[in-house]
Amino acid sequence: MSDATAPRRIRMTVIGPILALVLLVVAGALMNPNFLGWDNVTNVLARSAFIGIIAVGMTFVITAGGLDLSVGSMAAFIAGLMILVMNSLVPSMGVGIPVILVGMAVALLAGLAAGLLNGILITRLGIEAFIVTLGSMGIYRSLVTWLADGGTLSLDFALRSLYQPVYYGGIFGITWPIIVFAVVVVIGEIVMRSTAFGRHCAAIGSNEQVAKYSSVRVDRVRLTTYAALGLLVGLATIMYVPRLGSASSATGMLWELEAIAAVIIGGTVLKGGFGRVWGTVIGVLILTLIGNLLNLTDFVSPYLNGAIQGAIIVLAVVLQREGKAR
Amino acid sequence: MSVLALKNVSRSFGPIEVLHGVDIALRPGRVHALIGENGAGKSTTMKILAGYQPPSSGQVLLDGRPVGFASMGQAEAQGISMIHQEFNLAEQLTVEQNIFLGRELKRGPFLDKPAMRARTRDLLDRLECRVAPDRVVSTLSNSDKQMVEIAKALLRDTRVLVMDEPTAVLTRAETAILLRQVRALREAGTAVLFTSHKLDEVEAIADDLTIMRDGRVVWTGEAAAMDQHAMANAMVGREMSDLFPAKVSTPGEVALQVANLTVPGFSRDIGFTLRRGEVLGVAGLIGSGRTETFEGLCGLRPATGDVRIFGQPARIDHPWQAQSLGLCYLTEDRKTRGLLLGKGLRENLTLQALSKFSRGLLDTGAEERALDRAIADFDIRGHRGALVGNLSGGNQQKLLFAKTMLADPQIVVIDEPTRGIDIGTKQQMYVLIRRLAAEGRAIVVISSEMQEVIGLADRILVMRHGRITGELGADATEDAIVKLAMGVATEREPA
Ligand SMILES: Nc1ncnc2c1ncn2[C@@H]1O[C@H](COP(=O)(O)OP(=O)(O)OP(=O)(O)O)[C@@H](O)[C@H]1O
Ligand SMILES: [Mg+2]
Numbered sequence: 020m021s022d023a024t025a026p027r028r029i030r031m032t033v034i035g036p037i038l039a040l041v042l043l044v045v046a047g048a049l050m051n052p053n054f055l056g057w058d059n060v061t062n063v064l065a066r067s068a069f070i071g072i073i074a075v076g077m078t079f080v081i082t083a084g085g086l087d088l089s090v091g092s093m094a095a096f097i098a099g100l101m102i103l104v105m106n107s108l109v110p111s112m113g114v115g116i117p118v119i120l121v122g123m124a125v126a127l128l129a130g131l132a133a134g135l136l137n138g139i140l141i142t143r144l145g146i147e148a149f150i151v152t153l154g155s156m157g158i159y160r161s162l163v164t165w166l167a168d169g170g171t172l173s174l175d176f177a178l179r180s181l182y183q184p185v186y187y188g189g190i191f192g193i194t195w196p197i198i199v200f201a202v203v204v205v206i207g208e209i210v211m212r213s214t215a216f217g218r219h220c221a222a223i224g225s226n227e228q229v230a231k232y233s234s235v236r237v238d239r240v241r242l243t244t245y246a247a248l249g250l251l252v253g254l255a256t257i258m259y260v261p262r263l264g265s266a267s268s269a270t271g272m273l274w275e276l277e278a279i280a281a282v283i284i285g286g287t288v289l290k291g292g293f294g295r296v297w298g299t300v301i302g303v304l305i306l307t308l309i310g311n312l313l314n315l316t317d318f319v320s321p322y323l324n325g326a327i328q329g330a331i332i333v334l335a336v337v338l339q340r341e342g343k344a345r
Numbered sequence: 346m347s348v349l350a351l352k353n354v355s356r357s358f359g360p361i362e363v364l365h366g367v368d369i370a371l372r373p374g375r376v377h378a379l380i381g382e383n384g385a386g387k388s389t390t391m392k393i394l395a396g397y398q399p400p401s402s403g404q405v406l407l408d409g410r411p412v413g414f415a416s417m418g419q420a421e422a423q424g425i426s427m428i429h430q431e432f433n434l435a436e437q438l439t440v441e442q443n444i445f446l447g448r449e450l451k452r453g454p455f456l457d458k459p460a461m462r463a464r465t466r467d468l469l470d471r472l473e474c475r476v477a478p479d480r481v482v483s484t485l486s487n488s489d490k491q492m493v494e495i496a497k498a499l500l501r502d503t504r505v506l507v508m509d510e511p512t513a514v515l516t517r518a519e520t521a522i523l524l525r526q527v528r529a530l531r532e533a534g535t536a537v538l539f540t541s542h543k544l545d546e547v548e549a550i551a552d553d554l555t556i557m558r559d560g561r562v563v564w565t566g567e568a569a570a571m572d573q574h575a576m577a578n579a580m581v582g583r584e585m586s587d588l589f590p591a592k593v594s595t596p597g598e599v600a601l602q603v604a605n606l607t608v609p610g611f612s613r614d615i616g617f618t619l620r621r622g623e624v625l626g627v628a629g630l631i632g633s634g635r636t637e638t639f640e641g642l643c644g645l646r647p648a649t650g651d652v653r654i655f656g657q658p659a660r661i662d663h664p665w666q667a668q669s670l671g672l673c674y675l676t677e678d679r680k681t682r683g684l685l686l687g688k689g690l691r692e693n694l695t696l697q698a699l700s701k702f703s704r705g706l707l708d709t710g711a712e713e714r715a716l717d718r719a720i721a722d723f724d725i726r727g728h729r730g731a732l733v734g735n736l737s738g739g740n741q742q743k744l745l746f747a748k749t750m751l752a753d754p755q756i757v758v759i760d761e762p763t764r765g766i767d768i769g770t771k772q773q774m775y776v777l778i779r780r781l782a783a784e785g786r787a788i789v790v791i792s793s794e795m796q797e798v799i800g801l802a803d804r805i806l807v808m809r810h811g812r813i814t815g816e817l818g819a820d821a822t823e824d825a826i827v828k829l830a831m832g833v834a835t836e837r838e839p840a
Contacts, residue, residue, distance in 0.1 A: 213706045215699040222696055225685045232645065232682045233697040234668040234752070292687060 035338045036285055036301045039331070043308045051315045061194060063304070063311050065186075068196035069094075071303040072255040074278040075207040075296055076248030080148075081282050082211070082294030083244045084224035085141065088152040090252050091274035092159035093133050097256040098266035099163040101126045102172045114177040119185075126260075127253040133159070134249015138242035156275065164268040171267040179264040186261040196258045203251065207296040220244060224291025280328065281306055284335040305331065346409065348373050348536045349394060349425065349505045354403030356389055358735070361728050364389055365560045366403070371505060371536040376527060378547045378568060379540045381557035381580055382767040383739020384726045387540045388430055388509050390557070394538065395427035395507045396420030424504035428494045428511055430738055430765070431680060434482045441465040441478040444497050468496040473522050487514040487678075488631055495523065506530060508539040510738070512546060513765045516631050516793060524550050542739075542767050544573040558582055581769035588772055589800035590779045592819060596803075597621035599656065600756050600787035601672070606650030608634070608641035612811035615650070619756070619787045624778065626802025627791040628826050634811035635791045636677060639758045643667040643674040654756070668697070673754035675745065677761035677791070679738075683745045686734030690725075691716050693733050693744060698752040719747035724773060738765040746774070750781070757781065758789040763797065775801055795823045 047054040073090050080087050105122040112118050133155070140151045166172060174182065189195050211217040219240045222230040231237050260266070283289055284305055285298025306328055313321040347370035356364040364386045371377050371394075379387050392398040393405065396419060404411045407423060434443050444465050450457040465478040474492040476485060482493065491514050498506055512520045520543075527537055527550060541547055547554070551568035556579045564571075564579050577585045599620050606615040612634040619625050629635050641648030644661040652659045654670045661667045664674070676682040684693050695702055695712050702708050702715070719725060723743040727736045733744065742765060749757065762778065763771045778801060782788050792798050798805055798821075805817040807829035815829040 209706070213709070215703040215707060218692065218696070218699055218707065221688075222685060222692075225687055226681070228682045229685050230696075231664060232674070232676050233748070234665040234673075235696070236663070236665050292685075 033286070035335070036298055036305070039284075039335075040301050040305055040308070043305060043312065047308065047312050047315070050312070050318075054312075054315060057192070059311070059315070061192070061197065063307050064197045064200070065194050066311075067303045067307040068200040069255045069259050070274060070277045070281060070306070071200045071300060072203050072251050072258070073248070073274060074281040074299045074303050075203050076244075076251035077278045078207065078282050078285075078287055078294045078296050078299045079211065079217075079220055079244040080248050081279070081287055081289060082217075082224050082291055083220040083241050084227065084291030085148040085241060085244060086152065086279070087137060087148065087245065087248055088275045089133070089137060089155040089159060090248065090278055091271040091276075092156045092163065093130065093249065093252050094256050094259065094271035094274060095163040095266060095268070096159035096166075097126050097129045097133070097253055098260050098270050099166045099172050100129055101256065101260060102174045102266055103166060105178060106175050109175050109178060114175070114181060116181070118178060119182050122182075122260075123257050126257050127250060130249040130251070130253025130256070131246055132249070134246040134252070135242070137249070138245030141245065142238040142242050160268065163266060163270065167267055169268070171265050174260065174264040179261070182261040182264070184261075186258060199254065199258060203254070204296060204300050211294060211296050216240065216243070221292055221294065224288075224293070226292075277303075277306055280332045284332060286335075289336075302335075347371055347406070348408060350406040350409075351390065351394060351400070352404045352406055354390075354393060354400040354405070356386075356393060356398070357401045358728075362401070363560050364393075364400075367557070367560070367562055369394070369555050369562065369565070371538055372553070373504070373536050374531055374534045375552040376531055376537045376539070376550050377553040377555065378551035379538060379555050379557065380542075380544070380547060380576060381540075382769055383742075383765075384737035385557040385580075385767075386560045387557060388737065391427065391507050391509050391538065391540070394505075395425050397427065421501065424502055425507070426498040426501050426503045426505070427507040428498055428509060430509040430513075432490050432494060434490060434493060436483040437481065439479050439481055440469075440476055440485070440493050443482055443493055444468065444500055446497075448500075464500070465496070468499055471499070472496060472526060486632060488516060488519050491515055492519070495526065499526070503530075503535055505536045505538070508537070510540055510542070510765055512541055512543060520546065542765065542771075544576050544768065547576065548573055556580055577768045580767065585768070585772070588768070588775065590776045592624075592779065592801075592803060594622050594624070594782060594803050596623050597785060600654070602651075602653040602656075603642065604651040606638065606642060606648060606652070608637050608646060608648045608811075611637035611641070611646075612808070615813055617806060617813070617816075619789065621755075621785045621787050622782050623804070624782050624788045624790060624802050626798035626805040627789060627808060628793075628795060628798045628805055629808035629830050631793060633808040633830065635808050636760055638808070638811070639674060639760065639789065639791065643672060643758065645674065668752055668754065671755035672758075673697075673749050673752055673756070674758045675749045675760060675762070677764060679741050679745045684733050684741055684748075687732060690727075690729060690731070690733060690736075690744060694719055694748050694751060697748050701751070715751060719744070719751070723747045723777075724770070739767055739770055742766055743770065743774075746777070754786070756787045756789075758791070760791045761793065762790060763792075763794070795826050798826070799823065 053059055077087060101122045104125045105118050108118045108121060137152055137155055140146055141148050185195050187194065189198065219235050222235060223237055223240055227237060281302035282299050284302035285295065287294040287298060309327050310324050313319055313324050350370040351367055354364060354367045355362060367390055379390065381387050393400050435446060441461055445461050450460045462478050469476060472492050472495060474489060476489050482490060491511060511523060515523060530537055554566065554568040554571060555562055556564040558580065597620055599618055601619040604616045607613045615638050627635050637646065640646050644663045644667045652661060654672060659670055691712050694716055702711050723746060725740050725743045727740045733741060763774055766774065778788060790801055803819050805821050806813050807815045807826055809830055809832050814832065817825055
C-alpha cells in the first residue's frame with residue numbers, strides 16, 4: 020500500500036518535466052552556440068504556439084476525463100473553410116482588413132461549432148469520446164480534402180501579404196503567435212487553478228459519480244471543455260493560416276497526437292482528475308525542442324524525431340507512475 | 346500459545362505516527378475482537394498482521410517466530426487471509442471468477458469450470474447467499490459483495506482470518522449467518538480477528554477483546570469481562586451517556602410534499618409529507634428500494650411524481666436542481682459516490698458548494714477557514730494534508746456530512762448516516778442531526794439499523810418491495826417495524 024501524502028506525490032511529478040526541459044536546453048546550448056540565440060528561441064516558441072494553444076484546451080478536456088482526437092483535422096478543415104470564405108469575399112469586399120476579420124470570425128465560429136458538436140454527441144448521446152472524435156477526425160479530414168479537391172487551397176495572393184504580419188509580425192520583437200499563446204496559457208492556468216470550473220473538471224475526471232452526487236453540472240462542464248477546445252483550435256488556425264497561406268489534406272496532420280502528448284508529458288493524468296496548464300506548456304516546449312535540436316545538430320538524423328518524441332512520452336508516463344510513490 | 350501476534354509495533358505514515366507500540370496476540374480456535382474509535386488504528390493494525398503493510402518498528406510473530414512478510418502472497422501462503430474494510434473485488438468479473446481469482450482450478454492447461462462452479466455454489470450455500478455464480482460482481486448489492494468476499498476467504502485454508510468491519514454493510518439476518526460461519530471456523534481451530542462498531546455483535550461472539558484508542562492498546566483481555574457499556578466507555582475514554590439525544594421537535598411549515606413518486610424498477614406510488622423541524626425515519630430491508638426512491642426524488646435517477654417544496658411544485662431532473670431548491674441527498678456510498686478519494690480534504694469539503702467560495706476566482710483562504718470550521722464542528726480527525734482515501738472510514742463519513750451541510754440545504758436526506766462509525770461519533774452524529782432539525786431544517790434518515798430509526802425519528806415510514814407499507818410514530822417498537830418490513834402486517838394501505 021502507498022503511504023503517499025499529497026505533497027510527496029506532487030513533488031515528483033512536478034520536478035520531472037522541468038528537469039527534462041532544463042536538460043534539453045543545456046544539451047542544446049552545449050551542442051550549438053546559436054541555440055540560445057534570440058532568433059532560435061523565438062522560432063521555437065512560435066512553432067510551439069499552434070500545438071500549444073490547442074494543448075491548453077486539451078488539458079481541460081483530458082482533466083475532465085475526456086479526449087479529443089479530432090483537433091488536427093478540425094484545424095485543417097477550419098483553415099480550408101477560412102481560405103474559401105476569404106477568397107470568395109475578395110470580389111465583393113476587395114482586399115482589406117474587413118475580409119480578414121470576417122475570416123477570423125469564421126474560424127472561431129467554426130471551431131466553436133465543431134467543439135460543441137463533439138461535446139453534444141459525447142454528453143447528450145453518451146457516446147465514448149474516443150469514438151466520437153475518431154469519427155469527426157475522419158470527417159473533417161475528408162471534408163478538407165474535398166474542399167481542396169484533393170489538392171491545395173491557396174489564399175488570394177494580395178490578401179496573403181496583408182495577413183502575413185499576424186504570423187511574422189509582433190511587438191518588441193515578439194511575434195503574435197507567441198503573444199497569443201502566452202495569453203492563452205495565463206488564462207488557462209488561472210481557470211484551471213483558481214476557478215470553480217477548473218475544480219469541477221478535476222472532480223469529474225477523478226470520479227464522475229461523486230461529481231454528480233455533489234450537484235456538479237457534469238454534462239455542462241464537459242460540454243464546455245470541448246467547446247473551449249474547439250474555439251482554441253479556431254484561434255490556432257487563425258495564427259497558422261498566414262504562415263503558409265494555404266491549406267491541404269496534410270494540414271494539421273498528427274497535431275492531435277502532439278497536443279495529447281504535450282499534455283501527458285506535462286503531468287496531466289490521462290485518465291483525468293488532475294491537470295495543470297503550465298505543465299502542458301513545458302510538454303509542448305520539450306516536444307518542439309527535440310525537433311529543433313535534431314535540426315541544429317547532426318549527431319542524430321532529424322528523421323528520428325518521431326522516435327525520440329515517442330520514447331519521451333513513454334518515459335514521462337513511467338515517471339508519473341513512479342511519482343505516485345509505491 | 347498465539348499463532349499470530351504483534352509485539353511493540355509502531356507504524357508511521359510520513360512524519361505521522363499512527364500506531365504506538367501495539368501488542369496483540371491471536372490464539373487458535375478463538376475469536377478476537379478489536380474495537381476502537383474511528384482512526385484509532387484498527388485497520389492499520391490488521392493490515393500489518395495480515396502482511397499488507399510492514400510495521401515501522403516492532404515485530405510480527407508467526408508461531409512465536411518473527412517474520413517479515415515481503416508480500417501479501419507470503420502471508421497468504423502461511424494461511425492468513427484478510428477481508429478489507431473496502432471491497433477488494435474485480436467488479437467486471439463474475440462471482441465465481443472472483444472467488445477463484447489467482448487460484449483457478451485447472452484440468453491440464455484448461456480451466457476446470459464445472460469444478461469451480463460447484464465449489465462456488467457450495468461456498469455460497471454455506472453462507473446462505475442466493476447469488477448465481479455467473480453474476481457479474483458489479484451488479485451485486487453491497488451485502489452480496491461482502492458475502493463473496495467472505496466466500497473468497499473461506500476457500501483458502503485459513504489458520505488466521507482477519508476481517509475489517511465485515512458486518513458494516515450486512516443486514517441483521519446476514520450478520521447472523523456470518524457469525525454462524527465464524528463459530529464454525531472457531532470450532533475448526535481458526536484464529537479469527539474482527540472489528541465492528543456494533544458492540545452487541547462483539548459481546549455475542551468475541552472470546553478475546555482488545556480495545557484501542559489513538560493508536561494505543563488501552564485494554565486487552567477476556568471479552569466476558571466487559572459489557573457493552575464498559576466497552577463504549579473504554580473506547581471513547583469517558584463515561585458515555587445516552588446514545589440518543591432527546592427529541593424536542595416543533596414541526597413547522599410543510600417543507601416537502603411527495604405524491605405518486607415512482608422510480609421505475611425500484612419503487613411505486615410513494616407519498617409522504619415532511620415538515621420543518623421533523624426527522625422522518627425510513628426503515629426497510631436492504632433491497633426495499635429506499636435509497637433508489639430518494640435518489641429518484643433528488644434527481645439522481647429517472648423518476649416521476651408530484652413533488653412540492655415549500656408549497657411550490659418542483660421539477661427535479663438533476664441533483665443540482667434539487668440543491669438549488671434546498672434539497673440535498675447524502676449518499677450511503679461514501680467511497681464511490683460521496684468523496685474524491687484521491688483529493689485532499691479541502692477540495693472535497695467545498696465541492697458541493699463551490700459557488701459560495703467563488704467570485705470569479707476561488708477564495709482558497711475562505712475554503713481553508715471552512716475546513717477549520719468543519720474539522721471543529723464535525724470533529725474530523727486525521728492529518729489535514731492527507732488524501733481523503735487515507736482517512737479512516739468514520740472520518741470520511743464525517744467529512745461527507747460536513748460537505749453536504751456546507752451547501753446549507755433546508756431539506757436533507759441522509760442515507761445510512763452512521764455506517765462504519767464508532768459509538769462515540771454516532772452519538773455526536775445523532776446530536777448533530779437533531780440540532781439540524783431544531784434549527785428548522787427538514788430531515789429524512791434512511792437507516793437499516795432499527796435502533797437508530799427508533800431513537801432518532803419523530804415518525805417512521807417502513808418500505809417493502811418499493812412501497813410504503815406503513816407509518817409509525819416515535820414510540821414504534823422494533824417488532825412493529827420488522828412486521829411491516831417483512832410484510833406480516835399492514836397498518837396503512839399503500840398510498
Ligand atoms: N496510507 C495512509 N497514509 C496516511 N495516513 C494513514 C494511512 N492509512 C491510515 N492513515 C491514518 O492512520 C490512522 C488510523 O487509521 P485506521 O484506518 O487504522 O483507523 P481505524 O481504526 O480502522 O478507523 P475506522 O473505524 O474509521 O475504520 C488515521 O488517522 C488515518 O488517517
Ligand atoms: Mg478501519
